[in-house]
Amino acid sequence: MTNRLQHFSYGGELIRFERLTRPKAGKLLIKVHPDCRVEVMAPPQTPDEEVLAAVKKRARWIYEQLRDFRQQLEHVTPRRYVSGESHLYLGKQYLLKVIVAPSSVQGVKLLRGKLEVSVRQPGSETVKAQLTQWYRTRARELFAKRLDAMLEQALWVVDRPPLRLLNMQTQWGSCSPNGRITLNPHLVKAPRECIDYVILHELCHLAEHNHSERFWRLLGQVMPTWEKTKQLLDGMAHRLLTS
Known part of the structure; x- marks a missing residue:
């Protein structure tokens, strides 16, 4: 199964995620990365519609994770390339x-x-x-x-x-x-x-x-x-x- 990009809307925002095949059978796993990538790992036999429905149930959590990571990115001190860094x-x-x-x-x-x-x-x-x-x-x-x-x-x-x-x-x-x-x-x-x-x-x-x-x-x-x-x-x- 190739990776597939899917999306859903929450809080007036279009949130994209990449569906990956989970190596072992089990529950669907959602990861929000510090660079604001969203990955969803699911068993290969799980229909896309079922994956999307499961993701929407966690929409608020995903939205809040993305918000927190974006705030962190905004407050990163720019590099000055001076002694002591x-x-x-x-x-x-x-x-x-x-x-x-x-x-x-x-x-x-x-x-x-x-x-x-x-x-x-x-x-x-x-x-x-x-x-x-x-x-x-x-x-x-x-x-x-x-x-x-x-x-x-x-x-x-x-x-x-x-x-x-x-x-x-x-x-x-x-x-x-x-x-x-x-x-x-x-x-x-x-x-x-x-x-x-x-x-x-x-x-x-x-x-x-x-x-x-x-x-x-x-x-x-x-x-x-x-x-x-x-x-x-x-x-x-x-x-x-x-x-």
Whole structure:
């Protein structure tokens, strides 16, 4: 079963949700994520009409969850890229230290619990550009290593799939019909187990192209703790995408 987008109205608002197939038979499960995505997991045999009716019964709760998350997003302090800010890398917090030296080589170093950014002239955009490039370089190197490690578990994959990086607002990864895996460079700020989860998730799509029951069963075989890890990643989503 492929994913399907559905919607309903509540409080004068059109609320969209994505229906996913629940890996195990059971009750319908509704999740509202910090980035305001709404997912509904249901057994494959459940008719869409029944799913929609169940979602409407929880409409008020969904609406309130979305309202609370949106309020949190509104009060996030914008990044200034100055010394003393805290930035994430592999799930850990690092203090930012900006060094302005006109004759220095611009770049970023991870040193003694700090992210040291050297720039020739002051300015938040200059610091941001250096930090963004550093994250991207680290992501490219680390994702390639973790992909090789995860391929040892993904026995159904014959050839190493091509890998690319792409900034995405609502996805950590994707798998194209021709087998190319795309990962969000912001993912490098998450704990290593979250990176492994996303990579394994996409490798499972090489065998099962949609979120069918077989897909979730396969993911559960290679990563029994995937649900806990996904919950951790979902809870960090906004911080990772804005830090």
